Amino acid sequence: MKAVVFGGTAGIGRAVAQRLAARGDLVFLLGYDEASLARSAADLMARHPQQARVQWALCDMESPSGFAAALDAADVALGNFDAAIVTAAMFATQAELEADVELTRRLTTVNFANTVTFCEHARKRLLTHGGGWLTVVSSVAGDRGRKPVAIYGASKSGVSTYLEALDHKFRAAGLWVLCVKPGFVKTAMTANLKVPPFAGQPDAVARDIVSAMDRKRPLIYTPGIWRLVMLVIKHLPRFVMRKIEF
Amino acid sequence: MDTLTGWGRLPEPGRELLDEDFETLTRGAVLSRGLGRSYGDSSLPANASDRVANSRFANRIIAFDQSTGVLRAEAGLTLVNLVRLMLPRGWFPPVVPGTKFVTLGGMVASDVHGKNHHREGCFGAHVRALRVRLADDRIVECSRESDADLFDGCLGGMGLLGHILEVEFAMHRIPSPWIWMERERVSDIQAFLESIATAAPQWPMTMGWIDCVKRGKGMGRGLLMAGRWATTEEAPTRHPGSPHEITMPMELPNWALNRTTTGFFNAGIFWGHVRNRASATMAPERFFFPLDAILEWNRAYGPRGFTQYQCVVPRAAGPPAVYEFMKRLTTLGAASPLCVIKDCGPEGRGVLSFPLEGTSIAVDMPVSADIQRVVNGLNEFIISVGGRVYLTKDRFTTAEHFRAMEPRLPQFQALRAKWDPTGRLRSAQSRRLFGDKA
Numbered sequence: 001m002k003a004v005v006f007g008g009t010a011g012i013g014r015a016v017a018q019r020l021a022a023r024g025d026l027v028f029l030l031g032y033d034e035a036s037l038a039r040s041a042a043d044l045m046a047r048h049p050q051q052a053r054v055q056w057a058l059c060d061m062e063s064p065s066g067f068a069a070a071l072d073a074a075d076v077a078l079g080n081f082d083a084a085i086v087t088a089a090m091f092a093t094q095a096e097l098e099a100d101v102e103l104t105r106r107l108t109t110v111n112f113a114n115t116v117t118f119c120e121h122a123r124k125r126l127l128t129h130g131g132g133w134l135t136v137v138s139s140v141a142g143d144r145g146r147k148p149v150a151i152y153g154a155s156k157s158g159v160s161t162y163l164e165a166l167d168h169k170f171r172a173a174g175l176w177v178l179c180v181k182p183g184f185v186k187t188a189m190t191a192n193l194k195v196p197p198f199a200g201q202p203d204a205v206a207r208d209i210v211s212a213m214d215r216k217r218p219l220i221y222t223p224g225i226w227r228l229v230m231l232v233i234k235h236l237p238r239f240v241m242r243k244i245e246f
Numbered sequence: 247m248d249t250l251t252g253w254g255r256l257p258e259p260g261r262e263l264l265d266e267d268f269e270t271l272t273r274g275a276v277l278s279r280g281l282g283r284s285y286g287d288s289s290l291p292a293n294a295s296d297r298v299a300n301s302r303f304a305n306r307i308i309a310f311d312q313s314t315g316v317l318r319a320e321a322g323l324t325l326v327n328l329v330r331l332m333l334p335r336g337w338f339p340p341v342v343p344g345t346k347f348v349t350l351g352g353m354v355a356s357d358v359h360g361k362n363h364h365r366e367g368c369f370g371a372h373v374r375a376l377r378v379r380l381a382d383d384r385i386v387e388c389s390r391e392s393d394a395d396l397f398d399g400c401l402g403g404m405g406l407l408g409h410i411l412e413v414e415f416a417m418h419r420i421p422s423p424w425i426w427m428e429r430e431r432v433s434d435i436q437a438f439l440e441s442i443a444t445a446a447p448q449w450p451m452t453m454g455w456i457d458c459v460k461r462g463k464g465m466g467r468g469l470l471m472a473g474r475w476a477t478t479e480e481a482p483t484r485h486p487g488s489p490h491e492i493t494m495p496m497e498l499p500n501w502a503l504n505r506t507t508t509g510f511f512n513a514g515i516f517w518g519h520v521r522n523r524a525s526a527t528m529a530p531e532r533f534f535f536p537l538d539a540i541l542e543w544n545r546a547y548g549p550r551g552f553t554q555y556q557c558v559v560p561r562a563a564g565p566p567a568v569y570e571f572m573k574r575l576t577t578l579g580a581a582s583p584l585c586v587i588k589d590c591g592p593e594g595r596g597v598l599s600f601p602l603e604g605t606s607i608a609v610d611m612p613v614s615a616d617i618q619r620v621v622n623g624l625n626e627f628i629i630s631v632g633g634r635v636y637l638t639k640d641r642f643t644t645a646e647h648f649r650a651m652e653p654r655l656p657q658f659q660a661l662r663a664k665w666d667p668t669g670r671l672r673s674a675q676s677r678r679l680f681g682d683k684a
Contacts, residue, residue, distance in 0.1 A: 010266040043306035047331055188303055191264035
């Protein structure tokens, strides 16, 4: 695999980059913090001696004008990438979003409009290269309209719908679209939240993601138990959803 | 109310901040912590509102030199991660403590020692440089050459001089990824001290497990283990891999570990080793970190929590002092399934570093109404023989006892006055032992 990892300096993205690098796949990192990119690239090389040169480029999910140039850089460095993995996104609690309309605009733009824009750039390149993987981390929060994730969940729901359609439309052309729906994962993003049951670790989530890519699956829940949890939640009637707080 | 706990599971109110960017996270923080493996209150805040930065997500390796073994990494890199990465490549950390679930930052702040202390000293003896965030938010790089007083103070300084951001140290080349180990059954404490003294010059690593429930004749019976890296000829050709780990499935009730069950457990371990002497190759993780095989074993002590009393009895006080300590321990009724004896070499350069030449004894004890009396009793004895306790394990030593056992305290406090003049950095432990304001 020759993979571009957008968000590969932290959390789930970093764990995915580690897994791929460990088994000898080529990795190219995208992120918005230069120091963090340089450190993460150096770390991949120090940990995995077979990674002679890990390269990176600046790319900010809030600046779509830079997407094309960043992917061009990845194409040059990797010699036409065949996997694009997107873990970069924003998170804020419902209370924070309700208190700040500008934050709501930013989060929904980053998580939906800009994510789809980035995927479109990546999809076109992948199809030109003869196919490959487009893996995007969405969320279980997009499966049902729920009180604590009304806005964040809506942004993720849009991404999930988009990815599902991409799979329907381009699988025959050799594009393996994977929509990843993590439940609660213990990363910096969720560090301030109360840990619910079935919380996952980034490394285990990364293992599930890489294995789903290998098997060319269109959708995974990770940790796997969340498939069942969401199955129940999806079938709860509205009068129950109005009463409960999750 | 959010709480934080150490390995002994006694909570303090507070919460921690986590981020990959630990450097930014420590700005304005008064305490940093890693995996929370110190037993007592070393990594707990003095105040519920104190800003506590957790280094766990900052675990990148910055550089590794294949020819010299010099490694530089962020403070949150864990020992388990490092060992599993480097063992197949023929490198091992120079000094490791009894658990692999610690961070580099914690290893420096505790200046950890291991089974090879008599040969290699503490971890700090192998550290070449530290990147530290000071109380006034400046960041400095210190070493034996530059700001050496800060460097020495950080080794074993419990994070009270600054937040350790990066650690540079030298890994050791190993001839094979296996340990050659010899185990001997020892009948009492006298024989134990003799055996450990005989083993020290021959073996780079030694440690002993003793049964401290057994009273009278046979008090201090146990097993002595000695090891060294196996040569390529002795080592099996396969890689030792990672040991099978099981997780303690639930918290046991408070009464589960008591004098009787502990006595049975200890007798089982003692008689379970059928032969008086055995030798074999062993996977390093099993040799160095035997208790890590059961994840979250601290839950066995139940909701009451537990502490570890670890002290060092100076060589000058001799075997009679160790014998007397064991006697006190059994009369005070401190039943413990885990009692570990180690041989310590000379004191290192860490200003508050724990080891000094002599015998280190570590005993686990459940927290009970009686615990303060037991710890006080043991401390009084330790002070009388010129020994001291290990802050990383401590939760119950009083400020008065600490002052009496720690002649280096004024020197350390002077360093704090120099590097943290406004007295910002503090922990629940420094409040208890150093008289820091809450």
